[in-house]
Amino acid sequence: MTDLDMASTSTAPRYMALAEALRSRIAQGDPDVGQLLPTEHALCETYSVSRHTVREALRMLAEAGLIARRRGAGTVVVARESRQRFAQHLGGVDDLMQYARDAQLTPLAQDTGPLDPAVARALGVNVSGVFLHVHGLRGRVGEPAIALTDMYIRADLAPEVQAFVDLNGAVTEWIAQQRGVPTARIEQSISAGALTEREASALKASPGEAALRTRRRYFDKGGRIIALSDSVHPAQRFTYEMVLQREAED
Amino acid sequence: MTDLDMASTSTAPRYMALAEALRSRIAQGDPDVGQLLPTEHALCETYSVSRHTVREALRMLAEAGLIARRRGAGTVVVARESRQRFAQHLGGVDDLMQYARDAQLTPLAQDTGPLDPAVARALGVNVSGVFLHVHGLRGRVGEPAIALTDMYIRADLAPEVQAFVDLNGAVTEWIAQQRGVPTARIEQSISAGALTEREASALKASPGEAALRTRRRYFDKGGRIIALSDSVHPAQRFTYEMVLQREAED
DNA sequence: CGCGAGACTTTGTCCGGACATGTTTGTCTC
DNA sequence: GAGACAAACATGTCCGGACAAAGTCTCGCG
Numbered sequence: 001m002t003d004l005d006m007a008s009t010s011t012a013p014r015y016m017a018l019a020e021a022l023r024s025r026i027a028q029g030d031p032d033v034g035q036l037l038p039t040e041h042a043l044c045e046t047y048s049v050s051r052h053t054v055r056e057a058l059r060m061l062a063e064a065g066l067i068a069r070r071r072g073a074g075t076v077v078v079a080r081e082s083r084q085r086f087a088q089h090l091g092g093v094d095d096l097m098q099y100a101r102d103a104q105l106t107p108l109a110q111d112t113g114p115l116d117p118a119v120a121r122a123l124g125v126n127v128s129g130v131f132l133h134v135h136g137l138r139g140r141v142g143e144p145a146i147a148l149t150d151m152y153i154r155a156d157l158a159p160e161v162q163a164f165v166d167l168n169g170a171v172t173e174w175i176a177q178q179r180g181v182p183t184a185r186i187e188q189s190i191s192a193g194a195l196t197e198r199e200a201s202a203l204k205a206s207p208g209e210a211a212l213r214t215r216r217r218y219f220d221k222g223g224r225i226i227a228l229s230d231s232v233h234p235a236q237r238f239t240y241e242m243v244l245q246r247e248a249e250d
Numbered sequence: 251m252t253d254l255d256m257a258s259t260s261t262a263p264r265y266m267a268l269a270e271a272l273r274s275r276i277a278q279g280d281p282d283v284g285q286l287l288p289t290e291h292a293l294c295e296t297y298s299v300s301r302h303t304v305r306e307a308l309r310m311l312a313e314a315g316l317i318a319r320r321r322g323a324g325t326v327v328v329a330r331e332s333r334q335r336f337a338q339h340l341g342g343v344d345d346l347m348q349y350a351r352d353a354q355l356t357p358l359a360q361d362t363g364p365l366d367p368a369v370a371r372a373l374g375v376n377v378s379g380v381f382l383h384v385h386g387l388r389g390r391v392g393e394p395a396i397a398l399t400d401m402y403i404r405a406d407l408a409p410e411v412q413a414f415v416d417l418n419g420a421v422t423e424w425i426a427q428q429r430g431v432p433t434a435r436i437e438q439s440i441s442a443g444a445l446t447e448r449e450a451s452a453l454k455a456s457p458g459e460a461a462l463r464t465r466r467r468y469f470d471k472g473g474r475i476i477a478l479s480d481s482v483h484p485a486q487r488f489t490y491e492m493v494l495q496r497e498a499e500d
Numbered sequence: 501c502g503c504g505a506g507a508c509t510t511t512g513t514c515c516g517g518a519c520a521t522g523t524t525t526g527t528c529t530c
Numbered sequence: 531g532a533g534a535c536a537a538a539c540a541t542g543t544c545c546g547g548a549c550a551a552a553g554t555c556t557c558g559c560g
Contacts, residue, residue, distance in 0.1 A: 072523030180262035322553030
């Protein structure tokens with residue numbers, strides 16, 4: 001069944017029928033996770049539909065989280081199934097950070113250049129390109145800082161440093177608006193560790209004190225890196241809270 | 251500003267600029283909730299763009315939950331602002347725990363009774379009733395344990411202890427099936443701390459070593475507590491990973 | 501005056517085309 | 531073998547058009 005003869009058996013639009021056909025193929029591993037889907041042009045021929053219809057179907061699959069599309073490279077399968085039972089909903093990236101709205105970023109240092117290999121390794125990425133790196137403290141005026149943070153923003157997307165500081169961390173939302181590159185996916189890891197002397201000094205805490213470390217990778221729709229961050233929080237000053245709600249069954 | 255001259259000030263696509271212009275209007279109540287947006291045709295003329303571009307912009311606003319579109323009737327504003335942007339989706343509670351499937355629970359102690367006030371305080375609850383308490387280690391056979399955990403399950407819902415152990419932590423799913431009480435909401439907090447001597451001894455780690463502490467509260471539909479848990483993980487053995495996807499809202 | 505049918509309006513589906521932008525591959529030169 | 535550059539490939543943006551489907555309005559008839 002390559003031609004879409006769904007019209008004869010249901011009233012579903014063609015792009016929905018195509019999305020379903022592709023979803024079914026992906027669920028069977030054809031193609032599997034990590035592999036490329038046929039190109040839009042090929043799908044037009046295989047299923048005898050216009051490119052518009054193919055694009056609509058692919059958009060649905062992308063929104064379902066099954067595929068990621070990259071201009072020039074193609075469309076890769078990222079998940080076999082959409083598995084949604086519990087969900088944590090966040091208003092925006094700043095909710096993810098869990099800092100109070102008035103927690104300001106105080107830059108301590110900045111530079112622009114390729115990512116240091118040790119930094120890339122710590123953040124779990126293998127990425128080339130130039131990044132704006134801003135190192136600073138995060139906290140309310142007059143209170144102990146809650147985070148010592150390093151942000152790395154792709155230089156081609158980054159604002160000016162002072163504008164970055166004024167954004168108080170909402171840089172990915174600025175990039176979405178001003179650069180037309182919205183964040184589509186965020187990977188965060190949370191781990192425990194002990195503060196180094198340098199970290200403790202900047203945070204006015206004790207060396208060796210327990211700390212929470214949060215690392216984030218921000219990706220665009222095509223899976224390319226937008227920004228990275230690495231923050232450390234003294235244990236006494238920060239706890240990460242999350243709420244998950246059960247969702248309706250599909 | 252009716253023509254889209256965004257191209258001269260940013261690289262954002264036209265449909266995004268239009269979506270932003272309309273989102274801004276809606277935020278200002280022009281049109282207000284319950285009122286109709288101008289038709290697609292009118293927007294094409296007002297903003298000097300094709301219908302395709304208008305439709306893309308409207309699709310974005312619809313996905314953001316700001317508008318609802320009805321064939322033949324028009325497009326109505328349903329919300330002034332979008333409040334939900336990102337979500338973390340989990341297949342089930344065991345995904346939340348992030349233990350390998352074969353990570354077994356070894357009980358070290360158990361008892362049944364009311365919640366100790368200190369425990370209740372640590373877990374952020376004020377609850378009466380009787381709980382089955384199981385204290386144990388979690389890890390793969392032959393490997394260092396990754397968690398020392400205390401689980402508290404409402405006694406009226408709890409399985410037998412041996413059955414509980416066989417469930418390997420998926421007790422809330424057993425309760426959903428066998429007791430007809432599904433978990434509707436989970437609250438989790440993640441913090442850093444240092445291992446106590448007792449904890450370090452059980453985990454075969456060093457006292458004072460940095461550790462991640464995860465605490466969870468499981469609620470049913472009516473907001474009543476089903477279970478509680480408090481786990482501590484040596485830093486070197488466990489990192490909490492999460493992935494958030496940008497999503498449409500309903 | 502109320503109801504139904506038809507006309508008109510508005511969004512949804514689907515086609516086609518062109519050009520832009522980013523990625524990958526191939527070729528050439530040092 | 532490495533680097534630079536060009537060409538080919540693949541998706542993204544944007545235009546235009548036609549027809550379908552659903553909703554609203556108007557007019558005529560009972």
